[in-house]
Amino acid sequence: MTRVVLATAYGGPEVLTVADRPVGEPGPGQARVAVRAAGVNPADWKSYTGAFGTDPAALPKRLGFEVSGVVTAVGPDAAVAVGDEVIGFRVSGGYAAELVVPTSALVPKPASLGWEQAAGLMLTGATAVHALTATGVGAGDTVLVHGAAGGVGLMAVQLAVLRGARVVGTVGGDGADLVRRLGGEPVRYGDGLADRVRAAAPDGVDAALDLVGSDEAVDVSLELVADRQRIATIAAFGRAAADGIRALGGGPGANPGTELRDAARTELAGLAGDGRLEVVVAGVFPLEEVAAAHRQGMAGHSHGKLVLVPW
DSSP: OEEEEEEOSSSSGGGEEEEEEOOOOOOTTEEEEEEEEEEEOHHHHHHHHTTTOOOGGGOSEEOOSOEEEEEEEEOTTOSSOTTOEEEEOSOSOOSBSEEEEEGGGEEEOOTTSOHHHHHTTHHHHHHHHHHHHHTTOOTTOEEEEETTTSHHHHHHHHHHHHTTOEEEEEEOTTOHHHHHHTTOEEEEOSTTHHHHHHHHOTTOOOEEEESSOOHHHHHHHHHHOSOGGGEEESSOHHHHHHHTOEEBSSSTTOBOOHHHHHHHHHHHHHHHHTTSSOOOEEEEEEGGGHHHHHHHHHHTOOSSEEEEEOO
């Protein structure tokens, strides 16, 4: 048996509970992983708040798409060994003390990377890689990143800079210093945003990433970027269909980019292991405090990743 997080109904974080469930033995091409940390992502709470539907047959729901941990058992033809330190993405039910996963979901964890950082690397990092690749961001470009101090935003800022691009990133609250430290040029969102971006980038903006889903982000991107195929959103799916910009991820009509995101895992692990990509951890919560972690995430003011640990 192992401790897992379950959503027992549809609603807010109050529907979450921690329960004991069987782990099972790994089958062919599978491994059992003792979880050291699990990344928290908006898709986790969207799964039980009704954003993806409210099918009662889908309850109770296991949560969690990314983990870091140690392999404790392997099945036949497993591509890992007992004792390996790994990062799991994409997994199912990662909010747990232990779980069985396909070994195809595992990549080696760099020794230099802490458990919490490793657990928070892949979903935001792969999303950022997808967005930058879809919009063709490269050397010499100026890219506008909306929500630059969020989990995906901080990855997008760093990865764009590594590609040789200049980054102007929208921020609120106290995120400006963090974005600046990671190589971006912060501008405050709100009324007058387009003018502030023009002042920061008088030679123009080549591409834009909407990582927040607001009308302001889409409207300013459309105003400043000439080529709509160089504007991507991971949240404003209705606007994407109406305005002819790229929709990425798991929303309606969006390109999931599954192969591209899977292929990015090794690169992301290498960059983080070498210290060229920083995973900013905004908060660490015990598994039993998952509801508090989700409430903080839903508030939208965390700069970086929230992480659960099973002890």
